[in-house]
Amino acid sequence: MALFLGMTALTTGIDVTHFFVYDVVMHVLMLHNLDPQTCYSINGVFWTLAVEEQLYLAYFLLLYLRNRWGWGPTLIICGLARVGWFFFCHYVWLATGAGVPVPEAAASHWLTWALGAIAVEAAFGLVQLPKWCRNVWLGSVAVVAASAISVILPLIQKDTFVHDSAWLLMHPAWGFGFFILVNRAVQAEKPWLTTLRRPRLVTGFASLGVFSYSLYLTHELVIMQSWWFTVEWLPPMLNTLLIVTPATIAFAWLFFQFCEKPYMRRTAGADDRSRGQEREAALEPRVLSLKMNAESERTGGRGRRQEQEEEVPLEPRVLALRMNAESEI
Structure with missing residues (x-):
């Protein structure tokens, strides 16, 4: 956040108003996703950090439900939380006229968060999933369906049953599809670990995945400032592929080295074990x-001496x- 505010001060300047102070405080407290005016203000992707922190706080409740009733009822409760938040925000809007973000709220994504927790438990052998949870075709159908809903949704008239139903199904469809694809990818890794070999293509993408979180956090900043270093006579597509994309990856790698990696180091004993x-x-x-x-x-009938030899x-x-x-x- 300091990096974004610094770049804003150098380029366009900052006007310290009451809203600016309120905006910064909401970001520091990780509550900026609850106000549509602060949700996308400093960095368009920071709202997901607030969702993540709030879901971490709700992890205690998620584990309590999982241990008490199992994953089946827990998933139902997580799905009902999404529906309940939708109606809660609608009631607040009718009663006060204040808009509360719906898709940016933690309750809206609790179900997909729980699916990720199940995938981790399955990867470590704590739970056994049915075979269809690793079916690539089923996962692909879910992802395609979610993509189709996201494309069609803006064309559907708002405040209708069809629009609201499609919105309620869209994010769970994304989560369900990638839940299956991730399970299949984890299963595909097992032969590589057994033979101590990994395909080179996978190794290359894995090296990029190490700092993918830094790439997610900083890509908007590089794209916004790309007008400094793009080549005017190149077509926009070539500028994106040859200049902006490598610059985005390089900056994310530097950000990872100085701002993320130093806090990921473990003790030597833990590494050796x-x-x-x-x-x-x-x-x-x-x-x-x-x-x-x-x-x-x-x-085959050999004597003890032959066995020893x-x-x-x-x-x-x-x-x-x-x-x-x-x-x-």
Whole structure:
């Protein structure tokens, strides 16, 4: 926020009014998504930070509901919270004339937040999901349906049952679709972890994903200031692809290095334990397979002495496998 305010002061100037102070205080308290005048004022993407912080505060309630009734009833309650917030904002508007943001509220996205929590539990084996929760076709249909609703929604007359119903379904459709696609992606990663290999294309995108949150926070600033460094004689599309996009990624990487990464470091002991657990988890299938093959070679009526003789080359093979795997890691 300080970076955006600084750039605003250097370019257009800042007029310190009562609203400006109110706007900054609302952003500091992470409540700016509750007022349509402050929701998109400083940075158009900051409203999602307020939603995120409010959903973190509601995590205690989410875990309480999950532990007491399970994920099924909890998802229903999260969905009802979205509907309830819609009617609450509508009542406030009818009673006072004040507009309360609906799609920017935390209650509107509690259901998709809960789906993300289920996906994490499934990834760690805490819950078992049915196969259709990893069906790419079903997830793609949900994403396409959400995309179609987002395109058609502005064309539908407001304050109608069709418009309101479509809006209520749009964000859950997005969340449900990507919930399935993420589950499928996590399942696809398991063979890569077993073989200690990862496709190069995935590695490249993963390196970008490391600082994707910084990219999300800063991309609007770079785009707004891109008029400083774009080339006038280039077409707009080429300016976007060749200049603005690389500049946006480069600035996000710098922001990540200085403003995000320093707060992500763990202690050396925790890092060593984590790496050791990852090595053991990755080595276990291959070492187990090797030992099973060696045991099958020893069977077939051979004597105890022959088994001991054949056990000698097993250790070097296991040791070599571990050394190769550690070098790959």
